[in-house]
Amino acid sequence: MKLEARNVTVSARGRAIVDDARLSLAPGELVGLIGPNGAGKSTLLRALLGATTRDAGTVTLNGTDLASLPAQARARAIAFLPQDRRVEWRLTAHDVVMLGRYPHQAGFGGPTPADREAVARAIAAVEGEALLDRPVSVLSGGERTRILLARALAVEAPLLLADEPIAALDPYHQLHVMEILQARARSGVGVLAVIHDLALAARFMDRLILMNAGRVIANGPPASVLTPENLAQAYRIAGTPPARIPSLTSFIP
Amino acid sequence: MTRAPIPYLLLLTLLALLCAALGAVSLLIGPGGGPAEISAMIARGDADMAWMMVGEVRLPRTLLALTVGATLGMAGAALQGLLRNPLADPGVVGVTTSASLGAVVALYTGASMAFPLALPVMGIAGALFSALVLLALARRGGMLTLVLAGVAISSLCAALMSLALNLSPNPYAAAEIMFWLMGSVTDRSMDHVALAAPLMALGAIMLLLAARALNALSLGEETAASLGVSLPRTRALVIGGASIGVGAGTAVCGGIGFIGLVVPHLLRPLVGHTPSRLLAASALGGAALLMAADILVRLLPTGIELKLGVVTSLVGAPFFLWLIFRARTELET
Numbered sequence: 001m002k003l004e005a006r007n008v009t010v011s012a013r014g015r016a017i018v019d020d021a022r023l024s025l026a027p028g029e030l031v032g033l034i035g036p037n038g039a040g041k042s043t044l045l046r047a048l049l050g051a052t053t054r055d056a057g058t059v060t061l062n063g064t065d066l067a068s069l070p071a072q073a074r075a076r077a078i079a080f081l082p083q084d085r086r087v088e089w090r091l092t093a094h095d096v097v098m099l100g101r102y103p104h105q106a107g108f109g110g111p112t113p114a115d116r117e118a119v120a121r122a123i124a125a126v127e128g129e130a131l132l133d134r135p136v137s138v139l140s141g142g143e144r145t146r147i148l149l150a151r152a153l154a155v156e157a158p159l160l161l162a163d164e165p166i167a168a169l170d171p172y173h174q175l176h177v178m179e180i181l182q183a184r185a186r187s188g189v190g191v192l193a194v195i196h197d198l199a200l201a202a203r204f205m206d207r208l209i210l211m212n213a214g215r216v217i218a219n220g221p222p223a224s225v226l227t228p229e230n231l232a233q234a235y236r237i238a239g240t241p242p243a244r245i246p247s248l249t250s251f252i253p
Numbered sequence: 254m255t256r257a258p259i260p261y262l263l264l265l266t267l268l269a270l271l272c273a274a275l276g277a278v279s280l281l282i283g284p285g286g287g288p289a290e291i292s293a294m295i296a297r298g299d300a301d302m303a304w305m306m307v308g309e310v311r312l313p314r315t316l317l318a319l320t321v322g323a324t325l326g327m328a329g330a331a332l333q334g335l336l337r338n339p340l341a342d343p344g345v346v347g348v349t350t351s352a353s354l355g356a357v358v359a360l361y362t363g364a365s366m367a368f369p370l371a372l373p374v375m376g377i378a379g380a381l382f383s384a385l386v387l388l389a390l391a392r393r394g395g396m397l398t399l400v401l402a403g404v405a406i407s408s409l410c411a412a413l414m415s416l417a418l419n420l421s422p423n424p425y426a427a428a429e430i431m432f433w434l435m436g437s438v439t440d441r442s443m444d445h446v447a448l449a450a451p452l453m454a455l456g457a458i459m460l461l462l463a464a465r466a467l468n469a470l471s472l473g474e475e476t477a478a479s480l481g482v483s484l485p486r487t488r489a490l491v492i493g494g495a496s497i498g499v500g501a502g503t504a505v506c507g508g509i510g511f512i513g514l515v516v517p518h519l520l521r522p523l524v525g526h527t528p529s530r531l532l533a534a535s536a537l538g539g540a541a542l543l544m545a546a547d548i549l550v551r552l553l554p555t556g557i558e559l560k561l562g563v564v565t566s567l568v569g570a571p572f573f574l575w576l577i578f579r580a581r582t583e584l585e586t
Contacts, residue, residue: 079479087472102482149470
């Protein structure tokens with residue numbers, strides 16, 4: 001399952017938020033979408049989901065125009081983890097993860113054994129078994145992110161888009177979430193994540209896409225994207241490519 | 254794997270049994286005699302008299318309390334789910350006031366004197382008109398637009414009702430309007446039931462079709478859309494279903510407050526906070542509560558029978574205040 005965006009332009013009030021952007025996401029890839037605040041990363045992500053109206057360009061899934069796909073087929077193909085971590089009502093972690101099975105269910109029937117197995121796999125992937133019966137509203141930020149990530153994983157879609165999945169997490173949880181995303185990619189899922197931490201991006205991502213002012217200005221392996229010239233242009237900072245940082249296992253006593 | 258304190262089907266069964274019991278009580282008691290008098294009537298061969306009291310006076314009122322209560326409960330639960338706001342009730346979509354306005358016009362113009370069913374028919378017309386305005390907005394605008402439009406429709410209808418009261422030719426006409434607005438199921442016939450019930454059933458079907466989408470909306474509109482939920486369809490089903498059902502109910506019974514607000518609140522913990530499960534539970538809970546209130550107005554020794562809407566608001570408002578007070582920490586997170 002391959003997602004491709006060509007010449008995508010999204011504008012609001014006459015200003016282009018995403019300007020002639022092009023990107024692709026293939027199975028098994030872990031791709032980081034980086035760029036300064038306001039570069040158009042989240043808007044591009046929404047355009048890839050078909051959740052925003054494009055002014056120009058095409059988004060295709062295996063060559064089929066995304067807009068021509070039924071909502072359910074699209075929802076089964078692309079899972080999405082938004083930046084918004086709010087959960088209304090006092091739903092338990094289990095109930096929230098089960099919502100990831102929405103595109104696979106129909107009518108008034110309850111969850112099938114296949115749904116329950118997918119939920120169990122998703123919860124195991126984020127090591128969230130201990131949280132199942134607790135309301136998500138009382139979980140800590142790290143626990144809540146893991147449960148919402150499990151919700152996105154429970155879709156078991158071949159593609160996963162995540163908008164800042166590690167924002168507002170401590171270093172341990174950042175590494176934990178990155179390792180979960182990496183494991184997903186290794187299992188054959190195409191993962192595209194908006195990320196601000198360039199060190200983690202360099203360490204984990206197979207490929208980086210750098211955006212600035214609505215345009216994709218670099219796309220390739222981390223070392224070729226995180227050059228001093230690109231960093232200066234996009235972030236207006238002088239810098240060198242980030243050094244390697246320790247893996248999660250070395251944090252665990 | 255759910256935190257609901259009792260199994261869902263058991264909860265529904267218990268609520269249904271409660272409704273059946275209250276329905277039986279509602280048929281058997283009231284002015285004119287209880288079970289003893291009814292059996293005495295039948296024993297002395299006066300079965301026609303017994304049937305008139307139970308079948309023609311109490312049956313329509315019981316059926317209306319049952320169906321209107323169910324409609325208010327389910328509509329409240331669905332709107333709270335759609336707007337993700339525990340303070341939403343059927344009044345927020347403006348349908349209660351627009352249905353009332355239609356009825357007031359029927360009373361004011363004297364159409365209801367010429368043709369008794371003119372009042373509910375015009376009430377339904379008022380409700381459908383405001384539903385169409387809201388649905389036109391729901392296709393484009395967001396949730397906030399909807400709520401604000403509901404407030405605007407509500408205010409306009411309330412102003413027009415005040416105008417009718419202001420211009421009413423004599424105090425009796427004004428009093429008639431005031432009494433009607435208080436809400437009641439007394440002195441209704443099976444014609445009223447036949448007029449409103451199909452629309453209330455249609456409303457309930459529309460709300461139930463949106464039930465699953467309401468669960469997905471717990472995670473916000475963006476996530477729900479990514480799961481394949483069509484937001485315009487969900488809005489249309491909930492706003493349309495609530496408007497049609499509550500509009501029809503209001504058209505035959507007047508404004509009955511607080512059922513749609515309080516019942517979902519009470520039952521939410523019992524269904525494990527799942528929005529879709531709250532719909533059927535709130536329908537049964539609303540039916541039980543309104544039938545209980547209607548039995549209460551018959552038992553209270555107030556001389557003049559209290560209006561049902563007066564009782565639900567008198568009991569509901571302080572109770573709601575207490576709920577808010579108890580849950581204030583939860584609401585403000």
